[in-house]
Amino acid sequence: MNLNKLLFKSIQLKRIYTLLFLTLPLLFGCSNQWVDKVHQREQLQGQDMANAEEVVVAIRPEYGKSKVHEVFFGGKYRDLWAQPVKMQTIDVFNQGYTFRKVSGGRQSFNLQVYDSAGNQFVLRSIDKMPTKVLSPFLAHSFVGEALKDQVSSGHPYAPLTLPIMSDALGIYHTNPKVVLIKPDPELNQYSNNFPGMVAMLEHRPDEDQSEFDYLGNSKNVIGSQNMLDDLFKDNDSEVDTKNFLKSRLFDMLIGDWSRHESNWRWASYEKDKGELYKAVPRDRDHAYYYMDGFFPNIIRFLFKPHFRSFHEDLPNLKKLNRSGKKLDMLLLSGLDSEDWVAMSNTIKDQLTDEVIDSAMHAMPEEIYELSGATIAKKLKNRRDQLPDKIMDYYLYLMKEPVVYGTDKHERFELEALNNGDVKVKIYKTKKDGELRHLLYDKTFKQQETKKLKLVGLAGNDSFHFTGKHRTTIKITVYGGAGEDAFINEFDDYKGKLIVKDTDAGSDFSVNKGIKVKETEDPDVEYFDANGALINYYIWDH
Numbered sequence: 031m032n033l034n035k036l037l038f039k040s041i042q043l044k045r046i047y048t049l050l051f052l053t054l055p056l057l058f059g060c061s062n063q064w065v066d067k068v069h070q071r072e073q074l075q076g077q078d079m080a081n082a083e084e085v086v087v088a089i090r091p092e093y094g095k096s097k098v099h100e101v102f103f104g105g106k107y108r109d110l111w112a113q114p115v116k117m118q119t120i121d122v123f124n125q126g127y128t129f130r131k132v133s134g135g136r137q138s139f140n141l142q143v144y145d146s147a148g149n150q151f152v153l154r155s156i157d158k159m160p161t162k163v164l165s166p167f168l169a170h171s172f173v174g175e176a177l178k179d180q181v182s183s184g185h186p187y188a189p190l191t192l193p194i195m196s197d198a199l200g201i202y203h204t205n206p207k208v209v210l211i212k213p214d215p216e217l218n219q220y221s222n223n224f225p226g227m228v229a230m231l232e233h234r235p236d237e238d239q240s241e242f243d244y245l246g247n248s249k250n251v252i253g254s255q256n257m258l259d260d261l262f263k264d265n266d267s268e269v270d271t272k273n274f275l276k277s278r279l280f281d282m283l284i285g286d287w288s289r290h291e292s293n294w295r296w297a298s299y300e301k302d303k304g305e306l307y308k309a310v311p312r313d314r315d316h317a318y319y320y321m322d323g324f325f326p327n328i329i330r331f332l333f334k335p336h337f338r339s340f341h342e343d344l345p346n347l348k349k350l351n352r353s354g355k356k357l358d359m360l361l362l363s364g365l366d367s368e369d370w371v372a373m374s375n376t377i378k379d380q381l382t383d384e385v386i387d388s389a390m391h392a393m394p395e396e397i398y399e400l401s402g403a404t405i406a407k408k409l410k411n412r413r414d415q416l417p418d419k420i421m422d423y424y425l426y427l428m429k430e431p432v433v434y435g436t437d438k439h440e441r442f443e444l445e446a447l448n449n450g451d452v453k454v455k456i457y458k459t460k461k462d463g464e465l466r467h468l469l470y471d472k473t474f475k476q477q478e479t480k481k482l483k484l485v486g487l488a489g490n491d492s493f494h495f496t497g498k499h500r501t502t503i504k505i506t507v508y509g510g511a512g513e514d515a516f517i518n519e520f521d522d523y524k525g526k527l528i529v530k531d532t533d534a535g536s537d538f539s540v541n542k543g544i545k546v547k548e549t550e551d552p553d554v555e556y557f558d559a560n561g562a563l564i565n566y567y568i569w570d571h
Contacts (some may be wrong), residue, residue, distance in 0.1 A: 035121050047299070049445055049570055054369050056439065060376075064090075064178070064330070065159070065178040066159060066161055066170070066174075067159070068139055068155040068156075068157040068158065068159055069223045069227040070087045070088070070140075070210070070227065070228055074226055079119070079213055079386060082119055083118065083119060084117065085116070085117065085210050086115065086116050086117075086244050087114060087115070087117070087210060087228065088113055088114045088115070088376045089111050089155050089156055089186050089228050089423055090112070090181070091225075092109045092364075093112055093181070093519060094109070094111070094112035095123040095179075099441060100323065101323065102323055103176070103180070103325055103326060104182070104183060104320075104326050105182075105445070105527070106322055106324030106339075107182055107184065107185050107320060107322040107401070108182050108314070109248075109400055110186055110187065110267060110397055110400055110401060111182055112395050113397060113399065113400065114548070115208075117208050117209060117394070118207075118208075118209050119209065119210050119212050120153070120209045120210070120231060121212045121251075122141070122153075122212070122214065122217065123144060123214060126146040127145055127146075128144045129141075129142075130144055130150065132220045132221065133152070134155070136162055137158040137159055137160045137181075138155050138158055138159075138315075139154075139155040139159070139221055139223050139224065139227065139516055140153065141153040145373055149164075150234035150236050150237075151232065152232060152234045153211060153224075153229040153230070154336075155223065155227055155228075156228050156229060156230055157181060157186075157227075158178075158181045159178065159223075160177045160180070161177055161178055163560070168477055176325075180226070180326060182320070183319055183321045183337075184315055184316060185317065185401065185405075187208065188315075189232075189314045189315070189437035190206060190207075190392045190393055191317075191389040191390055191393060191405075192298065192314055192317065192389070192565040193205050193391060194385060194389040195280070195381060195389045198381060198382070198385045199276060199377060199381060199384060200241060200287065201276060201277050201280060201309075201311070201378075202233075202235075202245055202297060202309065202310040202311070203244055203310070203311065204233045204235065204312055205232065205233060206232040206242060207230070207232075208228065208229075208230060209229055209231045210225075210226065210227070210228050210229075211224055211226065211227045211229055212225070212226065213225035213226045220376070230277040232312075235251045235259075235312065236295065237250060237293040238250065238251075239251050240468075245297060245310060246310070246462045247300075248298055249300075250298045251295050251298065252296050253292070253296070254295075254566070255291075255521045257296040257298075257307050258291070258295075258562075258566055259559065260485060263437045263559045264438060265434060265435070265438045265440060265458050265469055266301070266305075266438075267304035267305045267306075267307070268304065269306075269307045270308045270309075270363055271364060272365070272369065273309060274308075275365060275373050276373055276377065277309045277372060278351075278354065278358060278362070279377055279416065279420065280377065281311070281351075281354070282344065282350060282351070282412075283381075283409060283412050283413060283416065284340075284409070285316070285318055285338060285345070286314060287316055287319065287336045287337060287351070287352070288313070288315070288316045288353055288356075289351070289353055289357075290354065291356070291357055291566045291567045292567055293311065293313045294310065294312065295312055296310060297309075297310055304328070306346075315464025317340075318405055319339065319340055320339045321339050322339060330499060334350070335352065336349050336350055336353060336526075338350045340405075342407065342408045342411045344415050344416065344419045346422075347420070347426075348422065351423060354497050355427070356566060356567075357365070357566070358427055358563055359427055359431060359432060360432070360434065362427065363427065363431045363432070363472065364433075364472050367424055370420050370421070370424045371420065375415060375417050378414065378416060378417060379411055381409075383410060386409050386410055390403070390406045427477055428474070428475075428478045428479050429478070429479065429481075430479070430480060430483075431483070432483040432484055432485060433482070433483070433484050433485065434485045434487060434562065435456060435484075435485060435486045435487050435489070435491055436488075436489065437487050437488035437559045438489045439458070439459045439460065439461055439463075439489045439490050439491060439512075440457060440459060440489065441456070441457040441459045441463065441492050441494065442455075442456055442486065442490050442491065442493045442496045443455040443493070444484070444493070444494070444495050444496065444505065445490075445497040446496075447473070447498045447499060447501075448499045449499075450476035450499065450500065450503075451474060451475050452473070452474045452497075452501055453473045453474075453475050453493040454470065454471075454473075454481070454482075456468075457469060459492075463490075470535075476502055476503055480502075480503065480505045481505075481506070482504070483505075483507075483508065483556075484503045484506070484508070485556045485562070486509050486510040486512070487556070487557070487558050487561075487562060488512065488557075488558040488559065490513045491509065491512060491515075492514065493507055493509070493514070493516045493517065494517050494519055495518050503526070504528075505527045505528070506528045506530065507527070507531075508530050508531070508556035508557075509529070509536060509551065510531070510552070510556055510557050511558045514531055514536050514537070515536070516531070516538050516539060517539045518539065518544055528544075528547060529544060529546045529547065530546070530547045530549060530553075531548065531549070531552070532549060532550060533550075536548075
């Protein structure tokens with residue numbers, strides 16, 4: 031195809047997209063006042079709400095659209111949002127709850143409360159308001175309405191199905207429940223969306239949860255920022271990585287693409303020294319997510335590749351897990367491929383057809399009739415595929431892994447093996463270098479790993495390079511803060527190895543084969559624990 035034909039084709043494509051964009055206003059009605067609300071007060075008019083213990087409402091009837099609209103903007107779950115469902119009511123200030131704070135991200139409205147026993151709960155809006163990030167003009171234009179309309183890509187009742195499956199897998203969880211917040215003028219001081227809002231009422235895993243089995247009976251549940259801060263500063267603390275791996279594999283089964291750091295809490299358990307952390311996943315709004323329609327598919331292709339739809343087959347796991355990649359890399363780099371496959375088979379065995387079918391019936395009966403059997407069928411198929419497909423994501427993580435030390439003292443040992451693989455061991459040491467115990471032991475395979483970064487962070491660390499064999503793995507070592515030593519145990523290191531550190535207090539006992547880059551301006555994220563935290567999405571809510 032010559033250049034003129036390519037230009038003509040490009041111009042024609044732009045014209046088509048422009049024409050389609052100009053038709054957007056015609057696909058939406060003129061009334062768009064619903065774009066900046068998540069409550070359902072209009073449906074409550076004429077009802078005796080003061081005495082009502084149950085109501086029948088649809089979460090968002092406005093998502094019900096014509097077939098033409100669905101072709102352009104998708105329609106998988108619109109019937110679920112528009113389906114009236116019987117649900118319990120909650121009278122926040124007259125049922126023993128007290129206000130804690132208002133929270134929520136860029137789309138949701140969350141009301142955090144204490145119950146009479148002092149336990150924290152959160153009322154999270156099921157409907158969302160993505161127009162929060164837009165100017166008032168755009169929010170009330172067809173742009174805002176189109177953005178709000180895409181909330182219908184989520185399954186509004188998905189979180190209800192997860193506790194049964196989580197229990198079968200031994201994964202910690204909250205126990206969400208769909209409720210309608212009774213209209214109360216006192217709530218308007220926090221947001222006029224809270225009165226009459228349909229919400230997920232769920233336990234907020236924080237602080238002492240020793241009474242609750244489903245949160246691991248932990249005496250102290252903390253957020254990701256505090257967990258990571260401890261993990262980077264104290265090599266006596268650790269995460270139960272196999273428990274976290276199981277949680278992440280379950281995320282992939284249910285198609286939950288929003289697993290950034292702030293969507294996790296951590297049940298902590300005291301050891302003789304340090305803490306053991308186990309994962310508590312939360313905010314499961316994107317389970318069974320399904321984005322379809324002409325325009326949404328363009329948006330996904332161009333800007334949001336991780337918005338994968340919940341099909342019978344597992345999706346591209348590299349794209350699905352984009353928001354969770356950094357935490358996966360940090361916590362799972364020490365596990366081998368055999369660990370991943372074994373855990374996939376464990377999930378396949380534990381998540382039986384009976385468990386999946388039972389979980390689907392946790393939805394309201396009206397919703398189960400519309401989607402329960404279909405989702406169950408997809409889950410069973412994805413479960414069966416998991417052991418065979420999980421290696422794609424494992425290999426993706428192993429291509430350029432980063433292995434961290436802590437702000438305490440460690441000894442790193444790198445050995446190039448005769449097959450080109452590189453064995454990495456990390457030991458806890460005393461300040462004078464005396465070995466205490468092994469912290470990390472992993473062999474990186476030459477055919478899987480192209481680049482490997484080792485990060486000492488602060489503390490007095492030593493790096494020992496051994497092995498008489500050649501490897502194609504490009505290794506970069508960051509000494510970080512503290513007085514570090516780099517020691518080449520052999521006369522000629524046959525590999526691609528770069529050492530980066532400041533010259534202040536560092537001992538570069540290296541020779542041929544190792545390239546030293548001394549710097550007065552070290553990379554912040556590889557310098558100490560506080561710098562490492564920059565890499566992570568750790569706001570609490």
